[in-house]
Amino acid sequence: MWSAISKLFSKTNSQSKNYQPIADDSKMDRNEDRRRTTVQESEPQDTYDTRQMDLWEAQHLAKAKQRASVKWxxxxxxxxxxxxxxxxxxxxxxxxxxxxKPQIVHSLANAELYCLGLANIYSDPNYHNLNHWGIIQALARKGVYIAEPTDVQLTETVLIQTTPIKMSAHxxxxEAIMVLYAKEVVTPDRVVAAIQRFQHTSRTASPESLPADxxxxxxxxVNKACSALRQRIEQELEHTEMDT
Structure with missing residues (x-):
């Protein structure tokens, strides 16, 4: 009896070893759907991460620009x-x-830093007692018009706020004062005179060759300075080769 039972089990085991399962189409379809869902879910996550990185970089650049501008x-x-x-x-x-810093916030809100900056640029104490609107008008008289920010209006009410300070307006x-300073300092005749000094020439530039702004x-x-530097390096290399 046990021999018969053992033969029966051995036969069953051999059949089970030779048994090849038939693929279930519905199960395969479900697995494929899960894989597609996983891919679809991963793509928005990657896009989200990229957008987060771009946002972080934009904020970092904006903060760096603020720091450099305030320092200037x-x-x-x-x-x-x-x-x-x-x-x-x-x-x-x-x-x-x-x-x-609070001291800088208040100095921006009461226009003190703007007044001091313009007074030093022009060596004129009359700029000391201007409010923000007076600063804006002074810039306009010099031909510099402030581009209004997109998030706030450029008004005296906005510029005097401190809690919180509207940095986009400031x-x-x-930036408008920077443009004014550049226009006053980087004049065409000064630039040409500087170029003539490091090029060791006294030739007078014709009006047609002067830069427009x-x-x-x-x-x-920048172009002339780089050219002069390159020529000097080449000359020094030639002298070094001759000495050797």
Missing amino acids: LLSKAYNNKVPENLREPFYRDQEDQEHL MAVI HEESLLLW
């Missing part, structure tokens, strides 16, 4: 002698978030 304004307001406690315009709170004013003047100065 401080240097003009204090005539390149910025107080030590203001050389770094931002501080970090307990949550490691950056904020503009950045527009600072401060942007063209800067580009001309």
